[in-house]
Amino acid sequence: MAFSRTRYVTLLRSQAGYHEGRDPSGNWNNIQRFSPATLGLEWSQGQAWCATFTAWGADELNARDLWPITASCYTAVQWWKKAKRWSEYPVLGGPFYLGTVGQDHVGVVYAYDEDKIYTVEGNTNAGGSYQGDGVYLRVRPRRGPGSPYGYGVPQFDEGTISADPALGGTAKASVPVPAPPAPQVRVSLSRLQAAADRDPGLRQGGTTHPADVNPVEVALAAEGLLSKEYSHDGSYGSRTHTAMARWQRRYSDAKGLGWSASDCDGRPGRTSLTALGKKYGFAVIN
Known part of the structure; x- marks a missing residue:
């Protein structure tokens, strides 16, 4: 069975x-698209989904027999050990497990060096929580506090690359990054504009279209224009207005467009929003 690491x-x-969904009170609720999309894990909707995320990826590539299709990190660790595909060293493209016996959290290693692993993880956040709100790229230590319990060793078409001396002992490695595909995250301009018009008049943290606002907040925070404290609340409030206005001014100045103050008022427009999306991985629709 073919299974490409890249x-x-x-x-x-x-x-x-x-990002996962929110409940009526505005709290993250573990409702996401990976559980219903993975045969046999539909029941896990609403539960911690880091292991489900890694299983979804294997399922999408028709590699169910080569990856533990489970929502449990502990069960996944036992699967790798039973298959005799387990290591205490980083494995390129393989899963890492956190916790005393690997029960707490899982992600996938896309690069490593002598001191760190670079990972993609579901159900985490910018601080690396085991119970987060979305899919993030993270950097974690290889040794000491916060380091993994161990790693699974997938059977990839390209062979195994690992720091494990028994598996080649490659000191550092990374998965080549191909030309980026079309962004999977889509933001509706009309919904974002509706949120920009309505949210400032709601109670603190009130939201209109949080699923469309969230990727924009994350991008504005990454650009250094919005405090991380407000980068995941899904509300297009006054702080997001101000951050967007600053982005519009920055974009206009960089391109020499000469936009006026009314052009940079913080209400999203297609040109500057599309530029922000290209930089931070979301596509602008309708």
Whole structure:
């Protein structure tokens, strides 16, 4: 059965910036698209989904027999050990597991060096929580506090690349990043504009279209224009207005467009929003 490391890692990385849903109170609720899309894991909707995310990627590539299709990190660790495909060293494209016996959290290693692993993870956040809100790219230590319990060793078409001396002992490695695919995260301009018009008049944290606002907030925070404290609330409030206005001014100045103050008022427009999306991985629709 074919299973490409490059295709797998690229698929998971394409989901960076995706966020789970919120309940009526505005809290993240573990409702996401990976559970219903993975045969046999539909029941896991609403539960912690880091392991489901890694299983979804294998399922999408028709490699169910080569990856543990489970929502449980602990069960996945036992699967790798039973298959005798387990290591205490980083494995390129392989899963890492956190916790005393690997029960707490899982992600996938897309690069590593002597001190760190570079990972793509579901159900985490910018701080690396085991119970987060979306898909993030993270950097974690190889040794000491916060380091993995161990790693699975997938059977990739390209062979195994690992720091494990028994598996080649490659000191550092990374998965080649191909030309980026079309962004998987889509933002509706009309919904974003509706949120920009309505959210400032709602109670603190009130939202209109949080799924469309979230990727924009994350991008504005990454650009250094919005505090991370407000980068995941899904509300297009006054702080997001101000951050967007600053982005519009920055874009206009960089392109020499000479936009006026009314052009840079913080209400999203297609040109500057599309530029932000190209830089931070979301596509602008309708």
